[in-house]
Amino acid sequence: MADDIRPPHALSCDTTGEGLRLSGDLTVWTLPELPAQAGRLDLSGLTRLDTxxxxxxxxxxxxxxxxxxxSPGHARLLDVVTAALPRPDPQSPPETGMRVWFANIGVSVAGFGAQMAELAExxxxxxxxxxxxxxxxxxxxLTSLVYHCQETGLRAVPIVSLMAFLIGIVLAFQGATQLKQFxxxxxxxxxxxxxxxxxxxxxxxxxxxxxxTASALTASIGSxxxxxxxxxxxxxxxxxDMVLLLPRVLALVLMLPIxxxxxNIAGLVGGGLMSWITLGISPSMxxxxxxxxxxxWHAVVGLSKAPVFALVIGIIGVRGGMKVGNDAASLGAMTSTAVVQAIFAVIVLDAIFSIFFSEIGI
Known part of the structure; x- marks a missing residue:
């Protein structure tokens, strides 16, 4: 059927010493007859040339x-087609030495800026x-808020109390060892x-x-x-934002000061108990x-940091969950990334708060 509607086209390819000499029509119909390799093409015999x-x-x-x-007409068509061809990307110079170092710094800075923009969003x-x-x-x-207050606050009381109690014991023991000398x-x-x-x-x-909590937020929202x-x-x-973001972050903001x-109470109890055992300082004393x-003011300064820490932890956890892809590998990667970023952000913010309160004399 196709042979009936195909117009009569003919292409002659004569081999010369340096390449090919074409004559006749070079069109979409005769293009398959063109040999694949030729270093030189003599097109003076072409009578018809299409796109x-x-x-x-x-x-x-x-x-x-x-x-x-x-011919001039064929040359104009070739110029138009050549201008429309995609250009290969220029080869970049080899990345060695200081170039690689500066490139890595630039990528890191750009990535950090993008993360800060997402957290601000x-x-x-x-x-x-x-x-x-x-x-x-x-x-x-409200039901969701109460549930997340229980998950992030009430269920964390045992581990937080034990951690603070042990820190109080360690502070009392180490302090007693040093202060006894004086x-x-x-x-x-x-x-x-x-x-x-x-x-x-x-x-x-x-x-x-x-x-x-940051890992739990990322894992739950990511799944x-x-x-x-x-x-x-x-x-x-x-x-x-109303269903997932608000209850989780607001629960953290409410529960972290508590x-x-x-x-603080557990740490003071642990420190007082160790002081009683090692130094003989009675509970009443x-x-x-x-x-x-x-x-x-020491307690006020400490607890004033809690809402800021909670806000940062919650936003980092929710953002990590929203960044999870469609595979389990991305869920694990974003969970660990959210935990590291949240801990790092808390430490940096605490240092900033310490400098700020020191400068204003509190």
Missing amino acids: AGAWEIARRQQAGAQIDGL YFGRFLASVGRAIRHPSEFR GAEIFVVDLISISLLRELGILMTAIVVAGR MKMQEEIDAMRTLGLDP LGLVA FTGRLVADTSI
Whole structure:
């Protein structure tokens, strides 16, 4: 059927010493008759040339073949087709030495900037969700908030209390060992109270919560994304920020100060117990020294960091879950990444807070 509608085309290919001499029609119909390899093409005998033939000539010319004998009309067509051919990417210089070092630094800085922009985006989405919940209280999921308060707060009390209790014991033991040399054993109370209330209590609590909760947030939201549950929420008209982001982050913001207070109390109990055993400082003496010489501002400074730590941990965990792909490998990778980023962010923020409070004299 195709032979009946094909126009009569003919292409003659004569081999010369340096290549081929073509005569006749070089069109889409005769293109299969053109030999694959030829270093030089003499086209002075062509009577007809279409776009397909010009594309083949341009491709061979780009590969290094020599083209001769084109008529002016055919040359104009070849120029148009050649201009439309894709150009190969220029070869980049070999990456060695300082070039590789600077390239890696640039990639790292660009990646860090992109991550900061994404975290700022999720922070803005959290604030927008809070504003929406205030304007439309019926959309706020109180049951979800209570559930996540239990998961992130109540269930973390045993591990946080044990951790703080042991830290108080270690501080008292190490402080007693050093202060005995100067006969200043009583100052171990100040050492324990200030270090726990101001720094270690809330810092260690935030690190424990970052390792425990950031991974849980990333894993739970990531598994929902893998199973397309988040897409199903959008299909049903539910806002993932109101359903997933707001309850989880708000629960952390509410519960981390309470966990910090629990850690402070447990740490003081552990420090007081060890002081009683090693230094003979009775509980009444320990309590009296604590109340008389330790300012309440140390506890205020420590607990004031908790909402900021909670906000950062929650946003990093939720963002990690939203970044999970469709495979289990990405879920594991983003979970570990979220934990590392949350712990690192908590430590950096604590250092910034320490410098800030020191500069303003608190």
